[in-house]
Amino acid sequence: MQLTGKITPDSLMSLEAYSKWRKEHKAEVMAHRQLRSVHLGEHIHLQFESETTIRYQIQEMLRIEKIFEEEGILQEIEAYAPLVPDGSNWKATMLIEYPDINERKRELARLIGVEDRMFVEVEGYPRVYAIADEDLDRENDEKTSAVHFVRFEFTPTMRAAIQAGASVKLGCDHTHYPAHVTISAETLTSLAGDLK
Numbered sequence: 001m002q003l004t005g006k007i008t009p010d011s012l013m014s015l016e017a018y019s020k021w022r023k024e025h026k027a028e029v030m031a032h033r034q035l036r037s038v039h040l041g042e043h044i045h046l047q048f049e050s051e052t053t054i055r056y057q058i059q060e061m062l063r064i065e066k067i068f069e070e071e072g073i074l075q076e077i078e079a080y081a082p083l084v085p086d087g088s089n090w091k092a093t094m095l096i097e098y099p100d101i102n103e104r105k106r107e108l109a110r111l112i113g114v115e116d117r118m119f120v121e122v123e124g125y126p127r128v129y130a131i132a133d134e135d136l137d138r139e140n141d142e143k144t145s146a147v148h149f150v151r152f153e154f155t156p157t158m159r160a161a162i163q164a165g166a167s168v169k170l171g172c173d174h175t176h177y178p179a180h181v182t183i184s185a186e187t188l189t190s191l192a193g194d195l196k
Helices: 015-035 051-065 071-082 101-110 154-161 185-192
Strands: 039-041 042-048 087-095 118-122 147-154 168-174 178-184
Touching: 015 039, 015 051, 015 185, 039 168, 039 178, 042 185, 051 071, 087 101, 118 147, 118 154, 154 185
Parallel strands: none
Antiparallel strands: 039 042, 042 087, 087 147, 118 168, 168 178
16 A cells, blocks of 8 residues: 555556555554544543545445445545645544443434544643544534544644653543543654644
């Protein structure tokens, strides 16, 4: 899988080429995804996306759906490419996970607005709150969604601090889900690579 900075139909592998590539490289991609995965408390999980994770997602969708025509390929790119960070931000898929159906229903009702209360705090700087669900609204008056897409936009000085090794916290200050965690050094090294 070649990283080009921009996902286009020409930069994706054919179904046959991807099938061969996948056998040899799936474990590497899964390790990369795991490295960029942060759990916040027991029930919120953020998967920080990268060109690698999104290329993999697109290739997987093309493989599973057996999509090989340009129109279908363009639809998959259009759906997923906006999740690739563009140098000034981190982008993540946010999952709210409650295995029990009844508990999930109750908590999603209590957690309305939680996606807007997610933050990243770079050591020495004010919190950066998530910009959530730019593609479509994922909550209503009764509940929030179990899946959100969030973007954390950083100033140039924050980006420089992250790249210089500043400590970074991921947190949430929603009334019903107050939590924070320091992002591990290994994960932070990977995430710092998203910033220019």
